[in-house]
Amino acid sequence: MSVSTAVAAKPSQTTSQMPWMTSAFCDDSLSGDLGPTGSVLHFPPDRAIYEEGDPARSFYKVVSGVVRTCRFLSDGRRQIDSFHVEGDVFGFDIGGEYRLSAEAVSECTVIAYRRRGLDAAAAVDDRLARQFFTHAMTCLARAQEHSLLLGRGTAVQKITTFLMEMAERGACDQVIDLPMSRQDIADYLGLTIETVSRTLSHLERDGVIGLPTARRVVLKDRRVLRGMMA
Amino acid sequence: MSVSTAVAAKPSQTTSQMPWMTSAFCDDSLSGDLGPTGSVLHFPPDRAIYEEGDPARSFYKVVSGVVRTCRFLSDGRRQIDSFHVEGDVFGFDIGGEYRLSAEAVSECTVIAYRRRGLDAAAAVDDRLARQFFTHAMTCLARAQEHSLLLGRGTAVQKITTFLMEMAERGACDQVIDLPMSRQDIADYLGLTIETVSRTLSHLERDGVIGLPTARRVVLKDRRVLRGMMA
DNA sequence: CGTCTCCTTGAATTAGATCAATATGTGTGG
DNA sequence: CCACACATATTGATCTAATTCAAGGAGACG
Secondary structure, eight states, X not given: OOOOTTTOOOTTXXXXXXXXXXXXXXXXXXXXXXXXXXXXXXXXXXXXXXXXXXXXXXXXXXEESOEEEEEEOTTSOEEEEEEEOTTOEEOOOOSSBXXXXXXXXXXXXXXXXXXXXXXXXXXXXHHHHHHHHHHHHHHHHHHHHHHHHHHHOOHHHHHHHHHHHHHHHSSSSSEEEOOSOHHHHHHHHTOOHHHHHHHHHHHHHTTSEEEEETTEEEESOHHHHHHHHO | OOOOTTTOOOTTOOTXXXXXXXXXXXXXXXXXXXXXXXXXXXXXXXXXXXXXXXXXOEEEEEEESOEEEEEEOTTSXXXXXXXXXXXXXXXXXXXXXXXXXXXESSSEEEEEEEOSOHXXXXXXXXXXXXXXXXXXXXXXXXXHHHHHHHHHOOHHHHHHHHHHHHHHHSSSSSEEEOOSOHHHHHHHHTOOHHHHHHHHHHHHHTTSEEEEETTEEEESOHHHHHHHHO
């Protein structure tokens, strides 16, 4: 199995630590299966990659930076479905159009793979179809986990769970450098920006975390933190 | 394509009205693909069909009645992921064990299909693999929709959206006979039983719905109701 | 050094939860 | 048919977690 340098997964990130990075997408086999390597695109922070309702002509893999996928309520309020980091695939909708919007959280680079129809691609390669299936099931598992948190979690449970999620993705176990704003976190957890800020301050006062800067979180007591999750 | 009488979809339910009943599972092709028709099982209300963590040896199709799939928080609180009605497939987890519990909401009959490993079955039949994929993507779309509601919806938005969902499933457009209790609705929407009851009463006082009995809802003004959704 | 954006903190408000009581069935046995 | 127990649902009275409203801080950047 060849791995191109451009889209290789970070070696430090193991599959076991990152359940959303399943075998299907840890290599660049899709680029081989779907034709030549897709086009490399670059986006500045907050730039839309695609919007809900757009014709779904491509799907994407994050090379660097972070992408958010989200939906909007009629009153303009936002629900972030998930954050996508290096190696993650997004925009993988069936049907003619995207059901969520995708936006760059930070400066980021992605590869766009044209999909003339995933059905057609999957039809000629059943191994590919199985990879798609595995990917979909993994996303589903995460979405169900998220629903439990949104429906029944308190602010503290939401924040601690979020921090532990982010810690699993990061290079270091202790220090998390958050790529997203408080507003992003709020919209991911179904909270307000003030509640996010207050809850983080509260956890810091309790000595469970440290906040050297707004975007940097130090997990001081993972055991206590885990006990607060759910 | 043959359709057995035992598991045929209700003719009145169209695919467009029921996006979770996609082509993949509206017929009994799975039974043919996975061996003889699975065993027919019967469950009384509130009986567990399987529990979170059990080895996932089968998946199921609802023949009659309603099934709920749910998870529990450590404090015992419950989040219902979805309700499954006639024709719906559930228990379709990859990995060794179920990630959610399944319980009978009402008296219900299901067919259990043994799965020695869906991967293996899908490997020998790519059409089957594509059906699995489509099913997974449909579940995912619904889960994401539900997240938006749980994360950002008010009690009124949650209840009205729920009622419209149920109306789409039912035989009649105007009258809904709810198969589930107030507690089930509360756990599906991330509310308490009291808030569910109060919100329904409130909608009745406003003349938007009628409540001839606790379990029967009459949609009096679908236009207003739709405007309240989100 | 000012301006801008993002973040934090405080005070007041409120939507929904919790606590507590009453009502509405619903089935059972007399 | 009624009386009773038991489930489930409604309604009312409080309470509280989180939101909203309103100031300030803290960096970043020209």
